[in-house]
Amino acid sequence: MSLPERELQARLISGDEAALAELYNTHGSIVYRQALRVTGDWAAAQDITQEVFVHLWAHPSRFDPDRGEFRTWLGMLAHRRAVDWVRREVAKSRRERLDAQPEVVPGPAELALTALLHELIRRAVDALPAEQRAAIRLAYFEGHTYRHVAAALGIPEGTAKSRLRSGLAALGRRLAAEGVT
Amino acid sequence: MNEAHPPRDLRSAILAAALEIRPAGYPDPEALPAQAAPYGLEVRKLDALLREVTETQWGTTVVGGMTARELIDHLTGHDAWFADALGLDVPAGAARTPERSYRAWREQAFALLRHAVFTPVIDRVDFAGLSMAIGNAYLNRAFETWIHADDIRLATGRPADPPPAPHLRALADLHIRSLPAALRMAQREHPGHAARITLTGAVSEDWIISLSRTPAEPSVTITADALEFCYLAGNRRTPDAVPLTVTGDADIAADLLAAMTFFSDE
Numbered sequence: 001m002s003l004p005e006r007e008l009q010a011r012l013i014s015g016d017e018a019a020l021a022e023l024y025n026t027h028g029s030i031v032y033r034q035a036l037r038v039t040g041d042w043a044a045a046q047d048i049t050q051e052v053f054v055h056l057w058a059h060p061s062r063f064d065p066d067r068g069e070f071r072t073w074l075g076m077l078a079h080r081r082a083v084d085w086v087r088r089e090v091a092k093s094r095r096e097r098l099d100a101q102p103e104v105v106p107g108p109a110e111l112a113l114t115a116l117l118h119e120l121i122r123r124a125v126d127a128l129p130a131e132q133r134a135a136i137r138l139a140y141f142e143g144h145t146y147r148h149v150a151a152a153l154g155i156p157e158g159t160a161k162s163r164l165r166s167g168l169a170a171l172g173r174r175l176a177a178e179g180v181t
Numbered sequence: 182m183n184e185a186h187p188p189r190d191l192r193s194a195i196l197a198a199a200l201e202i203r204p205a206g207y208p209d210p211e212a213l214p215a216q217a218a219p220y221g222l223e224v225r226k227l228d229a230l231l232r233e234v235t236e237t238q239w240g241t242t243v244v245g246g247m248t249a250r251e252l253i254d255h256l257t258g259h260d261a262w263f264a265d266a267l268g269l270d271v272p273a274g275a276a277r278t279p280e281r282s283y284r285a286w287r288e289q290a291f292a293l294l295r296h297a298v299f300t301p302v303i304d305r306v307d308f309a310g311l312s313m314a315i316g317n318a319y320l321n322r323a324f325e326t327w328i329h330a331d332d333i334r335l336a337t338g339r340p341a342d343p344p345p346a347p348h349l350r351a352l353a354d355l356h357i358r359s360l361p362a363a364l365r366m367a368q369r370e371h372p373g374h375a376a377r378i379t380l381t382g383a384v385s386e387d388w389i390i391s392l393s394r395t396p397a398e399p400s401v402t403i404t405a406d407a408l409e410f411c412y413l414a415g416n417r418r419t420p421d422a423v424p425l426t427v428t429g430d431a432d433i434a435a436d437l438l439a440a441m442t443f444f445s446d447e
Contacts, residue, residue, distance in 0.1 A: 050194060
């Protein structure tokens with residue numbers, strides 16, 4: 001609590017826009033950086049900075065100089081809005097995922113099952129002959145095309161294709177034997 | 182990112198957005214004492230109205246033979262009695278153009294509101310020949326500001342825009358509380374009597390006002406719609422044009438209705 005802060009508040013309450021400009025000059029960058037740190041988004045940080053200072057102008061009486069300084073209050077307002085922004089973003093991307101593929105959102109049970117399958121498949125792949133294993137790993141675990149697989153292994157594309165085919169067939173048989181497929 | 186600074190034009194964008202929310206010189210409404218809140222809102226509404234009034238409409242005859250511009254000067258003059266009593270600067274001389282009339286009114290009204298933020302409303306002020314609590318004087322200003330704003334609205338084809346219910350209640354309450362004094366000043370006292378005023382509509386409440394120094398049961402009840410009651414008090418309705426129910430002493434009722442406009446003019 002300080003006299004200049006009380007004076008600034010009284011000027012804000014009276015509708016002195018120069019007081020708002022002064023407060024922005026002093027705290028604008030801090031508020032902006034606070035918002036940017038939480039959101040990681042420049043546009044959001046600008047919006048939040050604007051909201052915070054417009055709020056300050058709209059409701060200067062809500063600032064309590066006995067409980068802290070403008071710097072703290074404005075920082076808190078910025079932080080709160082930034083956290084809300086992040087929450088909204090998370091909710092939005094979750095909604096978008098749901099809209100795109102409602103059936104693939106995994107619950108805890110699906111996640112556990114997926115982990116188990118991964119383990120079974122990994123073991124089945126490990127049990128393949130070395131040539132097939134290398135081709136399968138590149139193609140299905142690392143996402144390469146059969147052309148890349150051929151180039152990576154230094155083998156003709158036709159050979160890569162047939163190793164993948166025979167490897168997948170062997171893998172299928174093993175997994176069937178484990179009761180997976 | 183820690184070195185980041187907001188873009189330069191954010192500052193001017195913020196100042197512009199802020200002044201859209203609350204104009205410069207207009208105090209934070211939340212800081213106004215309750216009795217000045219209705220004036221705060223009516224000033225804001227009249228300010229918005231006057232900003233959209235056209236040049237032709239400023240010259241339109243609005244009420245009592247006055248144009249909108251003359252009516253604003255008239256309002257500014259009445260506000261000036263109060264501003265003067267509070268020791269504030271008052272606009273000097275005639276305004277003569279709509280822009281100057283508007284500015285003179287606006288500056289003084291905003292100054293009155295800023296004053297309200299930092300002044301105890303229970304202090305008394307001598308205003309328009311009466312001594313009243315500052316809070317009541319602000320209610321009185323809210324009332325006249327609303328009534329004249331509606332004069333301009335109605336004369337320029339706009340809908341009336343009465344105060345919200347809590348403010349309407351405060352304005353009606355001021356008039357009802359003033360009735361005994363008005364009767365005394367009109368020398369129409371009724372010793373041993375009391376009256377009940379029942380408002381309906383936006384405000385639903387009963388008042389019992391004593392018409393003498395001794396306590397008494399109400400010998401008359403006047404029931405009226407709260408908004409119509411305020412129009413009556415503002416001299417914008419005649420008693421026979423307002424749907425009123427009177428039960429009990431008809432003479433006292435007639436005196437009360439005549440006293441209603443005692444403190445209003447034009």
